[in-house]
Amino acid sequence: MLINELSKKTGITAHTIRYYERYGLIKGVRKNEIKSNKYYHYDDEVVEKLQLIRDAKSIGFTLSEIKQLLDAWFSKKFNVAKKVAVLDEKLISIDEKIKQLKEVKKLIAQFKREVEENDC
Amino acid sequence: MLINELSKKTGITAHTIRYYERYGLIKGVRKNEIKSNKYYHYDDEVVEKLQLIRDAKSIGFTLSEIKQLLDAWFSKKFNVAKKVAVLDEKLISIDEKIKQLKEVKKLIAQFKREVEENDC
DNA sequence: TACAACCTTAGACCCTACTCTAATGTTGCA
DNA sequence: TGCAACATTAGAGTAGGGTCTAAGGTTGTA
Structure with a gap:
Protein backbone atom coordinates (compact mmCIF):
# COMPACT_ATOMS: atom_id res chain seq x y z
CA MET A 1 0.00 0.00 0.00
CA PHE A 61 8.09 5.73 25.71
CA THR A 62 10.34 7.94 23.63
CA LEU A 63 10.96 7.24 19.96
CA SER A 64 14.44 6.10 20.82
CA GLU A 65 13.11 3.52 23.31
CA ILE A 66 10.55 2.44 20.75
CA LYS A 67 13.32 1.93 18.22
CA GLN A 68 14.99 -0.55 20.58
CA LEU A 69 11.69 -2.30 21.09
CA LEU A 70 11.02 -2.56 17.36
CA ASP A 71 14.49 -3.91 16.78
CA ALA A 72 13.91 -6.61 19.39
CA TRP A 73 10.52 -7.28 17.86
CA PHE A 74 11.32 -7.48 14.18
CA SER A 75 15.03 -7.49 13.57
CA LYS A 76 16.79 -10.57 12.32
CA LYS A 77 20.13 -9.22 13.48
CA PHE A 78 19.42 -9.87 17.16
CA ASN A 79 19.64 -13.30 18.78
CA VAL A 80 17.06 -14.61 21.24
CA ALA A 81 19.01 -13.64 24.36
CA LYS A 82 19.45 -10.06 23.16
CA LYS A 83 15.78 -9.72 22.24
CA VAL A 84 14.63 -11.11 25.58
CA ALA A 85 16.98 -8.72 27.38
CA VAL A 86 15.47 -5.68 25.64
CA LEU A 87 11.93 -6.91 26.28
CA ASP A 88 12.68 -7.59 29.94
CA GLU A 89 14.09 -4.10 30.31
CA LYS A 90 10.90 -2.59 28.90
CA LEU A 91 8.74 -4.81 31.14
CA ILE A 92 10.62 -3.55 34.19
CA SER A 93 10.26 0.06 33.16
CA ILE A 94 6.52 -0.46 32.66
CA ASP A 95 6.23 -1.90 36.16
CA GLU A 96 8.05 1.13 37.52
CA LYS A 97 5.70 3.48 35.72
CA ILE A 98 2.70 1.62 37.12
CA LYS A 99 4.14 1.86 40.61
CA GLN A 100 4.70 5.61 40.31
CA LEU A 101 1.21 6.12 38.93
CA LYS A 102 -0.24 4.28 41.89
CA GLU A 103 1.75 6.43 44.30
CA VAL A 104 0.56 9.69 42.77
CA LYS A 105 -2.95 8.31 42.67
CA LYS A 106 -2.79 7.63 46.39
CA LEU A 107 -1.53 11.16 47.00
CA ILE A 108 -4.33 12.74 45.00
CA ALA A 109 -7.01 10.48 46.53
CA GLN A 110 -5.72 11.39 49.99
CA PHE A 111 -5.91 15.08 49.20
CA LYS A 112 -9.39 14.68 47.76
CA ARG A 113 -10.54 13.21 51.09
CA GLU A 114 -9.01 16.16 52.93
CA VAL A 115 -10.73 18.67 50.68
CA GLU A 116 -14.08 16.95 51.13
CA GLU A 117 -13.81 16.52 54.89
CA ASN A 118 -12.42 19.89 55.87
CA ASP A 119 -14.17 22.01 53.29
CA CYS A 120 -10.84 23.74 52.69
CA MET B 1 14.72 30.34 52.11
CA PHE B 61 1.69 15.00 33.31
CA THR B 62 2.49 18.15 31.39
CA LEU B 63 3.25 21.41 33.17
CA SER B 64 -0.12 22.70 32.10
CA GLU B 65 -1.92 19.75 33.72
CA ILE B 66 0.24 20.17 36.80
CA LYS B 67 -0.81 23.80 36.98
CA GLN B 68 -4.46 22.74 37.21
CA LEU B 69 -3.58 20.22 39.87
CA LEU B 70 -1.66 22.79 41.94
CA ASP B 71 -4.52 25.24 41.64
CA ALA B 72 -6.94 22.61 42.97
CA TRP B 73 -4.44 21.76 45.67
CA PHE B 74 -3.48 25.15 46.98
CA SER B 75 -5.64 27.87 45.55
CA LYS B 76 -8.12 29.71 47.71
CA LYS B 77 -10.02 30.89 44.66
CA PHE B 78 -11.57 27.48 43.98
CA ASN B 79 -14.50 26.08 45.92
CA VAL B 80 -14.69 22.48 47.13
CA ALA B 81 -16.75 21.22 44.18
CA LYS B 82 -14.34 22.70 41.64
CA LYS B 83 -11.31 21.27 43.42
CA VAL B 84 -12.87 17.81 43.66
CA ALA B 85 -13.76 17.96 39.97
CA VAL B 86 -10.14 18.66 38.98
CA LEU B 87 -8.84 15.95 41.30
CA ASP B 88 -11.37 13.42 39.97
CA GLU B 89 -10.33 14.24 36.41
CA LYS B 90 -6.70 13.56 37.26
CA LEU B 91 -7.59 10.31 39.06
CA ILE B 92 -9.42 9.12 35.96
CA SER B 93 -6.53 9.98 33.70
CA ILE B 94 -4.17 8.09 36.01
CA ASP B 95 -6.42 5.03 35.84
CA GLU B 96 -6.39 5.26 32.05
CA LYS B 97 -2.62 5.45 32.01
CA ILE B 98 -2.39 2.39 34.25
CA LYS B 99 -4.76 0.51 31.98
CA GLN B 100 -2.72 1.36 28.88
CA LEU B 101 0.50 0.37 30.61
CA LYS B 102 -0.99 -2.99 31.49
CA GLU B 103 -2.10 -3.53 27.90
CA VAL B 104 1.32 -2.79 26.45
CA LYS B 105 2.86 -4.95 29.17
CA LYS B 106 0.66 -7.86 28.10
CA LEU B 107 1.68 -7.31 24.49
CA ILE B 108 5.38 -7.33 25.30
CA ALA B 109 5.09 -10.33 27.63
CA GLN B 110 3.24 -12.22 24.92
CA PHE B 111 5.93 -11.44 22.40
CA LYS B 112 8.62 -12.46 24.85
CA ARG B 113 7.01 -15.89 25.15
CA GLU B 114 6.92 -16.19 21.37
CA VAL B 115 10.57 -15.28 21.05
CA GLU B 116 11.54 -17.80 23.72
CA GLU B 117 9.42 -20.64 22.40
CA ASN B 118 10.05 -20.31 18.70
CA ASP B 119 13.63 -19.16 18.84
CA CYS B 120 12.71 -16.52 16.29
C1' DT C 1 -5.65 16.15 -22.49
C1' DA C 2 -7.19 18.35 -18.45
C1' DC C 3 -7.47 18.05 -13.73
C1' DA C 4 -7.93 16.30 -9.09
C1' DA C 5 -5.67 13.58 -6.19
C1' DC C 6 -1.94 11.40 -5.43
C1' DC C 7 3.45 11.05 -4.56
C1' DT C 8 8.53 13.02 -3.51
C1' DT C 9 12.24 16.03 -1.16
C1' DA C 10 14.35 19.70 1.41
C1' DG C 11 13.94 22.57 4.64
C1' DA C 12 11.51 25.93 7.66
C1' DC C 13 8.63 26.36 11.65
C1' DC C 14 6.28 25.16 16.15
C1' DC C 15 5.59 23.67 20.96
C1' DT C 16 7.25 21.89 25.38
C1' DA C 17 10.38 21.96 28.79
C1' DC C 18 14.20 23.10 29.87
C1' DT C 19 19.33 24.97 29.97
C1' DC C 20 22.66 28.33 29.52
C1' DT C 21 24.88 32.92 29.00
C1' DA C 22 25.78 37.59 29.84
C1' DA C 23 25.50 41.49 32.27
C1' DT C 24 24.80 43.25 36.58
C1' DG C 25 23.89 43.72 41.58
C1' DT C 26 24.40 41.95 46.83
C1' DT C 27 26.19 39.53 50.78
C1' DG C 28 29.28 37.65 54.04
C1' DC C 29 33.65 36.62 55.57
C1' DA C 30 39.08 37.10 55.90
C1' DT D 1 38.18 46.31 51.22
C1' DG D 2 38.58 42.39 48.34
C1' DC D 3 36.48 38.55 46.64
C1' DA D 4 33.85 34.22 46.41
C1' DA D 5 29.37 32.98 46.40
C1' DC D 6 25.30 34.28 46.13
C1' DA D 7 21.11 36.88 43.61
C1' DT D 8 18.51 39.18 39.38
C1' DT D 9 16.90 39.81 34.31
C1' DA D 10 16.53 39.26 29.38
C1' DG D 11 17.16 36.56 26.01
C1' DA D 12 19.44 32.87 23.23
C1' DG D 13 20.05 27.92 22.50
C1' DT D 14 18.77 22.89 22.71
C1' DA D 15 16.35 18.32 22.23
C1' DG D 16 12.36 15.79 21.21
C1' DG D 17 8.59 15.18 18.36
C1' DG D 18 6.26 16.65 15.24
C1' DT D 19 3.85 19.88 11.43
C1' DC D 20 3.79 22.53 7.34
C1' DT D 21 5.18 24.59 2.88
C1' DA D 22 7.02 24.89 -1.60
C1' DA D 23 8.25 23.08 -5.70
C1' DG D 24 8.11 19.55 -8.21
C1' DG D 25 6.61 14.78 -10.49
C1' DT D 26 2.77 10.89 -11.38
C1' DT D 27 -1.71 8.65 -11.94
C1' DG D 28 -6.40 7.79 -13.09
C1' DT D 29 -10.68 9.18 -14.79
C1' DA D 30 -13.91 12.23 -17.73
Missing part, protein backbone atom coordinates in the same frame (compact mmCIF):
# COMPACT_ATOMS: atom_id res chain seq x y z
CA LEU A 2 1.04 3.62 -0.49
CA ILE A 3 1.49 6.20 2.24
CA ASN A 4 -2.03 7.58 2.06
CA GLU A 5 -3.62 4.20 2.66
CA LEU A 6 -1.15 3.48 5.44
CA SER A 7 -2.07 6.79 7.01
CA LYS A 8 -5.79 5.99 6.87
CA LYS A 9 -5.25 2.52 8.31
CA THR A 10 -3.25 3.74 11.29
CA GLY A 11 -4.63 7.20 11.91
CA ILE A 12 -1.12 8.64 11.69
CA THR A 13 -0.56 11.46 9.20
CA ALA A 14 1.63 10.92 6.14
CA HIS A 15 3.91 13.69 7.45
CA THR A 16 4.44 11.87 10.72
CA ILE A 17 4.89 8.52 8.97
CA ARG A 18 7.65 10.08 6.84
CA TYR A 19 9.17 11.49 10.02
CA TYR A 20 9.19 8.00 11.56
CA GLU A 21 10.72 6.61 8.39
CA ARG A 22 13.54 9.19 8.50
CA TYR A 23 13.96 8.32 12.19
CA GLY A 24 14.45 4.68 11.25
CA LEU A 25 11.36 3.21 12.92
CA ILE A 26 9.76 1.89 9.74
CA LYS A 27 10.80 1.26 6.15
CA GLY A 28 8.93 1.34 2.85
CA VAL A 29 10.25 -0.17 -0.36
CA ARG A 30 10.40 1.06 -3.92
CA LYS A 31 9.36 -1.54 -6.47
CA ASN A 32 12.03 -2.29 -9.05
CA GLU A 33 9.46 -3.12 -11.67
CA ILE A 34 7.98 0.36 -11.50
CA LYS A 35 10.29 2.81 -13.24
CA SER A 36 7.92 5.74 -13.69
CA ASN A 37 7.73 6.86 -10.07
CA LYS A 38 9.56 6.80 -6.75
CA TYR A 39 6.60 5.89 -4.55
CA TYR A 40 7.27 3.86 -1.41
CA HIS A 41 5.20 0.76 -0.71
CA TYR A 42 4.33 -0.45 2.78
CA ASP A 43 3.23 -3.90 3.94
CA ASP A 44 1.21 -5.13 6.92
CA GLU A 45 4.27 -5.39 9.12
CA VAL A 46 4.56 -1.61 8.88
CA VAL A 47 0.93 -1.30 10.00
CA GLU A 48 1.75 -3.44 13.05
CA LYS A 49 4.82 -1.36 13.78
CA LEU A 50 2.89 1.89 13.62
CA GLN A 51 0.29 0.48 16.01
CA LEU A 52 3.04 -0.49 18.41
CA ILE A 53 4.58 2.99 18.07
CA ARG A 54 1.21 4.55 18.91
CA ASP A 55 0.71 2.31 21.95
CA ALA A 56 4.23 2.70 23.24
CA LYS A 57 4.13 6.48 22.80
CA SER A 58 0.86 6.69 24.69
CA ILE A 59 2.50 5.19 27.76
CA GLY A 60 5.40 7.60 27.60
CA LEU B 2 16.45 31.64 48.98
CA ILE B 3 16.54 29.90 45.61
CA ASN B 4 19.80 28.05 46.20
CA GLU B 5 18.53 26.37 49.35
CA LEU B 6 15.24 25.54 47.66
CA SER B 7 17.20 24.00 44.82
CA LYS B 8 19.23 21.88 47.21
CA LYS B 9 16.14 20.75 49.13
CA THR B 10 14.28 19.64 46.03
CA GLY B 11 17.04 18.59 43.66
CA ILE B 12 15.66 20.94 41.01
CA THR B 13 18.11 23.47 39.56
CA ALA B 14 17.66 27.19 40.24
CA HIS B 15 17.26 27.70 36.49
CA THR B 16 14.38 25.27 36.32
CA ILE B 17 12.79 26.70 39.47
CA ARG B 18 12.83 30.16 37.85
CA TYR B 19 11.30 28.62 34.74
CA TYR B 20 8.50 27.14 36.85
CA GLU B 21 8.01 30.50 38.55
CA ARG B 22 7.68 32.28 35.18
CA TYR B 23 5.28 29.52 34.15
CA GLY B 24 3.13 30.27 37.20
CA LEU B 25 3.55 26.99 39.06
CA ILE B 26 5.19 28.47 42.13
CA LYS B 27 5.67 31.92 43.63
CA GLY B 28 8.40 33.44 45.78
CA VAL B 29 7.99 36.69 47.70
CA ARG B 30 10.19 39.72 48.09
CA LYS B 31 10.39 40.97 51.65
CA ASN B 32 9.28 44.59 52.05
CA GLU B 33 11.61 45.13 54.95
CA ILE B 34 14.64 44.37 52.81
CA LYS B 35 15.35 47.29 50.52
CA SER B 36 18.90 46.47 49.46
CA ASN B 37 18.12 43.51 47.20
CA LYS B 38 15.41 41.92 45.09
CA TYR B 39 15.88 38.33 46.28
CA TYR B 40 12.85 36.07 46.30
CA HIS B 41 12.04 34.06 49.41
CA TYR B 42 10.38 30.66 49.33
CA ASP B 43 8.48 28.81 52.08
CA ASP B 44 7.78 25.15 52.77
CA GLU B 45 4.65 25.18 50.67
CA VAL B 46 6.87 25.82 47.64
CA VAL B 47 8.97 22.78 48.60
CA GLU B 48 5.81 20.67 48.67
CA LYS B 49 4.71 22.06 45.32
CA LEU B 50 8.04 21.28 43.70
CA GLN B 51 7.85 17.72 45.01
CA LEU B 52 4.41 17.36 43.53
CA ILE B 53 5.66 18.80 40.23
CA ARG B 54 8.46 16.24 40.19
CA ASP B 55 6.10 13.34 40.94
CA ALA B 56 3.45 14.43 38.47
CA LYS B 57 6.03 14.99 35.74
CA SER B 58 7.45 11.52 36.31
CA ILE B 59 4.11 9.97 35.45
CA GLY B 60 3.78 12.00 32.28
